[in-house]
Amino acid sequence: MNNEKLKFVIVGHVDHGKSTLIGRLLYDTNSLPEGRLEEIKQLCESLGKDIEFGYVMDHLEEERDQGITIDTAQTFFNTEKRDYVIIDAPGHVEFVKNMISGASQAEAAVLIVDAEEGIKEQTKRHAYILGMLGLSQVIAVINKMDLAGYGRERFESVKKDLLDFLSNINIRPSCVIPISAKNGDFIAGRTGNMDWYKGPTLLEALDTFRTKESANNKPLRYVVQDVYSFDKRIIAGRVESGMIRKGDKIRVLPSGEETKVKSVEEYLKNVTEAEAGKSTGITTEDKLFIDRGNVIVGLDDLPAVTNRIKANVFWMDRMPFKKGESLRFRCATQEVNCEIEKISRVINSSTLELIAEDADEIKNREVASIIIKTDRPVVVENFNRMEELGRFVLGREDTCAGGIITEMVC
Amino acid sequence: MLIIFAIDALEYTLVEEFNCNNLKQKFYGKTNIREFSEPKTMVLWSSFMTGKNMEKEIVAKGDREMWNTRLDFNDTFFKQFKNPKIIDLPGFNYIKEQHEMERKLLKEYFDAKDEEGKKKVRTAYNNLSFEHHRKIKQEFSEALKGDYDFVLGYFSVADVIGHLNFGNRTMMKMIYRDLDEIAGTIKEPYIVLSDHGMEAVGIFGDHSNYGFWSTGFKDLGSPRITDFAGMIKGLSDVKL
Numbered sequence: 001m002n003n004e005k006l007k008f009v010i011v012g013h014v015d016h017g018k019s020t021l022i023g024r025l026l027y028d029t030n031s032l033p034e035g036r037l038e039e040i041k042q043l044c045e046s047l048g049k050d051i052e053f054g055y056v057m058d059h060l061e062e063e064r065d066q067g068i069t070i071d072t073a074q075t076f077f078n079t080e081k082r083d084y085v086i087i088d089a090p091g092h093v094e095f096v097k098n099m100i101s102g103a104s105q106a107e108a109a110v111l112i113v114d115a116e117e118g119i120k121e122q123t124k125r126h127a128y129i130l131g132m133l134g135l136s137q138v139i140a141v142i143n144k145m146d147l148a149g150y151g152r153e154r155f156e157s158v159k160k161d162l163l164d165f166l167s168n169i170n171i172r173p174s175c176v177i178p179i180s181a182k183n184g185d186f187i188a189g190r191t192g193n194m195d196w197y198k199g200p201t202l203l204e205a206l207d208t209f210r211t212k213e214s215a216n217n218k219p220l221r222y223v224v225q226d227v228y229s230f231d232k233r234i235i236a237g238r239v240e241s242g243m244i245r246k247g248d249k250i251r252v253l254p255s256g257e258e259t260k261v262k263s264v265e266e267y268l269k270n271v272t273e274a275e276a277g278k279s280t281g282i283t284t285e286d287k288l289f290i291d292r293g294n295v296i297v298g299l300d301d302l303p304a305v306t307n308r309i310k311a312n313v314f315w316m317d318r319m320p321f322k323k324g325e326s327l328r329f330r331c332a333t334q335e336v337n338c339e340i341e342k343i344s345r346v347i348n349s350s351t352l353e354l355i356a357e358d359a360d361e362i363k364n365r366e367v368a369s370i371i372i373k374t375d376r377p378v379v380v381e382n383f384n385r386m387e388e389l390g391r392f393v394l395g396r397e398d399t400c401a402g403g404i405i406t407e408m409v410c
Numbered sequence: 411m412l413i414i415f416a417i418d419a420l421e422y423t424l425v426e427e428f429n430c431n432n433l434k435q436k437f438y439g440k441t442n443i444r445e446f447s448e449p450k451t452m453v454l455w456s457s458f459m460t461g462k463n464m465e466k467e468i469v470a471k472g473d474r475e476m477w478n479t480r481l482d483f484n485d486t487f488f489k490q491f492k493n494p495k496i497i498d499l500p501g502f503n504y505i506k507e508q509h510e511m512e513r514k515l516l517k518e519y520f521d522a523k524d525e526e527g528k529k530k531v532r533t534a535y536n537n538l539s540f541e542h543h544r545k546i547k548q549e550f551s552e553a554l555k556g557d558y559d560f561v562l563g564y565f566s567v568a569d570v571i572g573h574l575n576f577g578n579r580t581m582m583k584m585i586y587r588d589l590d591e592i593a594g595t596i597k598e599p600y601i602v603l604s605d606h607g608m609e610a611v612g613i614f615g616d617h618s619n620y621g622f623w624s625t626g627f628k629d630l631g632s633p634r635i636t637d638f639a640g641m642i643k644g645l646s647d648v649k650l
Contacts, residue, residue: 043581046540047588048547058580 004082006211007105008137011095011126012112013119017143021112021181022075022086023053028188029203031077032056053181081207099129099402108137108209110202111162111173115148118158119165124350125365131169132312132367132404134384137209140166140173141202145194146180152196168352175205215241215276220250221303221388222296223332225279234265234281235290240332240388242298244282245273252288253295253379254305259286293334295379295389303381303389307374308341310407311392312367314349317400320363327400331392334378338394342371362401371409380405412645413554413600414562415593416499418451419569419615420586420604420622428586432593433602438624442634443606449617451569452476454605454635456501459486461639468501477509487639494560495553498546504564508542512570519574532574543567547592554596565589572608576615601625603638 010018026032036059041051060075075086087106099106109130113119130138140162148154155178166173178197179186185193186201200208220242228234244250248261264271265281274280284290297303315321321340329338343359346368355366362368383390383404394401417433422440425433443449446457446465456464456479468476479501486502488494498504515535522528543565550563568585575581593602602625607618623630633641 040580043584046537046544047584048544049588052584055580055584058583062579 004211005085006082006107006206006209007085007087008108008110008206008209009087009095009099009106010110010112011130013114013117013122013126016112016114016117016120016123017054017181018112019054019057020052021110021141021143021179021187023056024181024184024187025086025202026056026075026077027053028184029077029079033060036060050182079203079207082211084206095126095129099133106135107212108139108206109135110206111138111140112143113140113158113162115142115144115154115158115178119162121350123162124165124352127166127171128169128349128352128367129314131166131171132314136172138166138171138173139202139205140176141179142176143179143181145178145185146183150178150180150185150193152194155194155197165352174208175199177202177205215388216243218242218276218386219301220244220248220296220298221386222250222282223388224290224292224294224296225333226292227290228281232283233287234283235296236279236281237296237333238279239274239276241276241386243273243275244280244296249299250284250296251299251302252290253297253303254377255289255294256305257286257288258299259284259288261285293332293336295332295334303379303386304408305377305379306408307377308409309372309374309378309380309405310369310409311372311403311405312369313362313394313401313403315362315364315366315368315401317396317398318364319396319400320361321400323360328395329372329374329378329392330395331378331380332389336374336376336378338372338374340370341373344369344371369406370403380408382406382408411554411558411598412560412642413596413598414560414642415596415600415602416455416562416564417568417589417602417604417622418500418564418566419572419606419608419617420589420602421568421572421607421609421618422620422622423607424582424586425622428583428590430586430590430593432590432596433586433622433624435593435600435602435624435626437626437629438602438622439630439632440607441603441621441623442632443619443621445634445636449606449619449621450476451605451617452479452500454621455499455564456481458603458605458635458638459488459499459502461487461636463636464501477513478506487643488560488562490643491558491560493558495556495558495562497549497553497561497563498566499562499564505542508538509566511538512566516573535574536571539567539570542570550592551595554598565592568604569608572615574614576608576610577613599625599627601638601642603635605635 012018040055044051077084111127113123142155142158159176177186178194185191188203218241221240222237222244223240224235224237226236246261246264251258262283262285264274326337329336345357346355346359346362346366348355349365349367381389390405392403393399453465453468456468481501483489496503515531519528519531522531546565553561604622606621608615609618
């Protein structure tokens with residue numbers, strides 16, 4: 001096994017078996033802490049039931065809440081090929097927020113559908129968000145095949161409905177797998193319950209996915225978080241992409257001023273460079289006015305500095321947006337006031353039905369194509385080119401929408 | 411047939427948190443038990459079945475004797491039914507030996523001097539409660555198929571297990587989900603009713619000062635536990 005790590009989310013309608021699938025994946029890959037499964041098994045027996053893998057997650061979450069395990073929202077397992085990280089999305093709203101804000105950093109997704117219930121509203125909404133974010137590595141699993149008598153006919157019917165829907169939003173799952181997370185059919189191995197299915201197991205299918213291209217190879221995007229004045233003036237920030245090295249010529253945006261990196265600063269360490277994903281400090285040759293929200297880039301391959309942006313947003317606040325309202329626009333560490341200048345199209349994220357064109361409002365769970373006008377220039381990019389500066393959230397007191405930038409407007 | 415799914419210490423907030431849709435039904439809320447000075451199981455269920463506040467009478471018996479309360483059938487609203495089936499209800503016909511043993515073990519737990527001793531007693535206590543729960547579940551399930559016009563099944567597992575393990579969320583979630591599944595098997599109109607809820611005291615649980623109710627057919631607002639006797643009398647004549 002190499003050091004490769006693939007992060008993925010499991011999404012789908014509530015009660016379609018997400019927790020059970022996670023529990024089963026951990027069990028089948030021997031990734032559960034010792035004794036945990038026995039406790040769950042014993043409790044299930046006490047209640048006169050077969051083991052329910054869904055409770056494994058509850059147990060792990062409880063330990064996290066009590067501070068027994070350190071990580072807060074990620075679950076790990078590995079196959080012979082590589083390590084996997086399952087990004088936890090505790091609820092529908094959290095999932096949407098995490099996916100759009102980029103907190104989840106998912107590289108792939110498993111879309112789970114109950115064989116008996118078929119595709120439901122949340123299946124569609126979650127799939128829509130995967131499509132909107134351009135997540136191309138998707139596996140669909142039709143779960144609870146045991147309750148459907150392991151019947152091929154039922155599988156094919158749900159598969160057809162699902163593929164019909166997904167094709168409308170440009171998602172092409174690499175495979176659709178009939179599974180029973182409860183009984184372990186086609187998760188890690190074949191159990192003989194569905195001999196008619198000749199495709200891969202879920203783990204085999206996951207192993208075919210590619211991990212993201214290292215962000216080190218992309219152009220430099222260093223997002224300024226703060227500036228501290230000690231004996232020297234240290235700019236603190238995060239390398240979202242590329243590498244930052246001592247001696248590099250850099251440009252500060254939006255001002256456009258240029259200088260050189262004098263030093264890369266890390267506490268108690270002598271370093272000369274920092275790679276993507278690293279939060280680090282730098283000093284510059286010249287004393288420029290630099291502030292939180294600025295983006296430091298190289299001299300080539302520049303992002304846009306603009307105050308008008310074309311974007312797709314997913315509204316996730318009960319209070320609808322009405323044209324004329326001022327909102328906060330947050331992208332990386334940039335935060336400015338903005339207005340929505342135009343609502344070109346509003347779509348129902350479940351049915352994909354066009355609700356309105358040139359609309360005046362966006363309601364909860366609707367997706368809209370909009371033009372945003374910020375009150376100051378912001379440093380942004382097309383999401384498909386550079387996710388880090390291509391996603392944003394809109395807020396009142398709390399986040400009310402998340403979106404991706406599709407185009408700059410001149 | 412009218413069914414009462416009587417659950418000791420079913421906590422309103424957990425029913426919501428664990429999304430127990432069958433326990434919630436269409437209408438649900440908290441019962442008002444503020445007229446009682448303390449949320450005592452025996453007092454509350456006795457008041458429920460007689461339709462009057464029995465606190466004075468029950469408490470006067472003293473802590474030990476109170477558990478021997480056996481109200482007369484004719485003093486309860488059960489008498490209006492031709493063929494009622496009541497399972498394990500405190501103050502009426504509950505299985506004394508079982509609940510005595512639970513209380514004995516609970517005392518032993520708090521008397522135990524070391525962690526090892528406590529662990530042993532906790533396991534015995536939990537096992538005893540779960541075994542009883544399986545029996546009651548079975549009896550309730552059979553009663554639902556029987557020729558009764560009224561069935562009341564009393565489930566103590568959330569209370570008994572909760573007292574020693576309320577801080578164990580996974581265990582409580584599994585119990586609530588199991589109770590929810592039981593509710594899901596009821597095909598006739600039913601009322602879910604608890605005497606009181608439960609609040610966390612560290613890892614332990616103590617009675618909270620409100621109960622839980624739900625129905626699939628009527629919003630009851632904020633009923634007192636003594637209101638149910640009259641309400642059920644009315645319901646038995648109505649085709650639900």
